[in-house]
Amino acid sequence: MSKVEVNHLTKSFGSLKVLDDISFQVNDGDFLCIVGPTGCGKTTFLNSLVKLYDIDDGEILINGEEVDLNKHSIAYIMQEYSTMSWLTVKENIQFGMKVRKFSKEKLNRKTEEVLKMVGLEKFADYYPEQLSASMLQRVSIARAFAVEPDLLLMDEPYGQLDLELRFRLEDELIRIWQETKTTIVFITHNIEEAVYMSQRIMVLTNKPTKVKEDFVNPLPLPRNVTEEKFIEMRNKVTNLIKWW
Amino acid sequence: MKEKKLKYTLISTASVFCFLLIWYLIADVFKVFPSSTFPSPFKVATAFVRKLTVTTPDGGTLGKHLIASLKVVLLGYLLGIVIGVPLGILMGWYRRVDLIVKPLFDLIRPIPPVGWIPLMILWLGIGIQAKATVIFVSAVTPAIINAYTGIKQTNPVHIWVARTFGASNFETLLKVGIPSALPMIFAGLKVSLGASWMALVAAEMLASTEGLGYMIQMNRMVGKADNIMVGMITIGLVGALLTYILETLEKKLVKGGRNK
CATH class of the missing domain: 3.40.50.300 (P-loop containing nucleotide triphosphate hydrolases)
Structure with a gap:
């Protein structure tokens, strides 16, 4: 099928x-x-x-x-900036996982994993306004990959x-x-x-x-x-x- | 950063001192107006201290009037925001609620809060209920408008993100709509607070036996300008203190540099 x-x-x-x-x-x-x-x-x-x-x-x-x-x-990475300004990088990445009710252990593990994948480990606690355009897009990418x-x-x-x-x-x-x-x-x-x-x-x-x-x-x-x-x-x- | 903060504090302090100096020069040095109608800052300060213990000519100390006013303003204001903010959010998010409430709201909104006073006196007398209702009307309007506008301004892309992850409409409201509208909601809370004080003074001037508005009105009748100014300054100080509390709460709740 x-x-x-x-x-x-x-x-x-x-x-x-x-x-x-x-x-x-x-x-x-x-x-x-x-x-x-x-x-x-x-x-x-x-x-x-x-x-x-x-x-x-x-x-x-x-x-x-x-x-x-x-x-x-389904995960959808849009063309527009879609990071939420009131959430940190880490919280943005966890957004989809929380909606899909991932266990805490899996949520933390996947967060670490995708942060590393997009090279934003050092920026986990930053807010979107503190990031460059390319970093913002990386956050969206990480958020999508995180939900597997x-x-x-x-x-x-x-x-x-x-x-x-x-x-x-x-x-x-x-x-x-x-x-x-x-x-x-x-x-x-x-x-x-x-x-x-x-x-x-x-x-x-x-x-x-x-x-x-x-x-x-x-x-x-x-x-x-x-x-x-x-x-x-x-x-x-x-x-x-x-x-x- | 610290230097900048110190600089701003100095500028703010200097502006208050300049204001007081100009006031002093007009009232005490150049005596532009008679001191009975335009008292100097020193005279007002003396009246302020005196009013803490003296009950004449308005039947109460400053503390008594302040507590009476605070009770009314907080009751009306809290009721206004507790009802106004959720209602504005629901109107902004759910089209059906908007369709039901908005026509009625648009009809009531243009009526100035003071316009409700005669009817409230007729219905509820001159007690706390009547005044609190007038303040409620003043506070609820900006609370509804700002919450409504804040929700309406939610970035559709953020809503789309939540929906594609499978969030329900209510979950999207909680996780996207409300956090995104918070700065507007807080702006509404501050406007509501200002409107509440304005309505309070007007209500107390027209129908009351205590409170800061009543104190101002009584002192106007006996020509005590210094006591009138004491009442006005107290309203200003308490208003500023309440606004400060709101701003502190806003800084704690509104994240991501949106509360600058």
Whole structure:
């Protein structure tokens, strides 16, 4: 059974049709990168998936059932800063775990683990206003990983990070995916990032958005961005996205 | 940091001294107004000390009037915020509550608290209940408005985060809505406190037998400007003290540099 099944998904904002009859499946353990032109509705799709937006038509199923955020363990890393200003870094990270009622022991262990993963151990008691933009995004990433989700949705999470950290977190994400086989849907406009990490790539068209191409990324892990095959794949995706 | 704090304290102290100096110059040195209507700071200070023990001409010492006023103001104010803050939160969070309460609230809100005094005298006499009700009306309005606005200003992204983790609507209110609205709620508590004192003095001037407003009114009738000023300064000092207590509580509860 597919982890995520999207059937004939249609979503409009007023007269503007954003998603037009989109259908695809994400299998259990997939690492799917969705790429497409800016403003093509990638975020709208993820927001519809977690029921932040009501859809006009079609259906989204998780494990064959309608999405239930209490039942399905989903974590969503948004594009916007989503850290809560009244909570410390540590408390922000523990937010999702507390909602999901993790035991105290597990809560503390996971907090330590993810703080280390994003390199914020020394900033555990800091408040968001004391952190840089990249650190804020790392807090959101840590918060999502902490709940050990079955389905991880990531909406351009590394867009605001510096290069070095981005590369580190990309490798870290690949490592976590290989270890846990968590299903990941990763939205990005960075083609190199998509080719570097994904196991499957889905290219969307401009609005109204349709699936232009959906294919398996055959390059073996770990990947090297300077290798000929990597560059070929990157060019292939670039050509698919081009609307000019 | 310590130096900065000391500098600010010095500036604040200097401004009070300047005010007192100007007052002294106008009243005692240049004698711009007659001392019976514009007493000097020294005369007011003397009256302040005297009023601690003397009951004339208003039938009570300063302490007695202060306690009477505090009882009324705290009763009305606490009732106002205990009802106003939760109501504002519920109106801001739950659309149904908003739809039911807001039309009524919008109708009552423009009526100045003092406008309730005649009706309260008719219904409840001139005792503590009538005055406390008038103060309740003054305190409840800013408490509702600020709690409502604070909740309405909750960042939708934070609500989304809670929802995607599976938080219920009530849990989201407790973990996101209320903490995020706290600075606005505290601002409302401070506005309510100021409004309560204003309403108290007005209520006591119109219908009372004790309290600071009553003391001011009685002394106006016998032309004792120094005692009037003693009453006014006492209201100012107690108001400032209560605001300080609120701000201390705010610093403890509002986290993340949002209480600067």
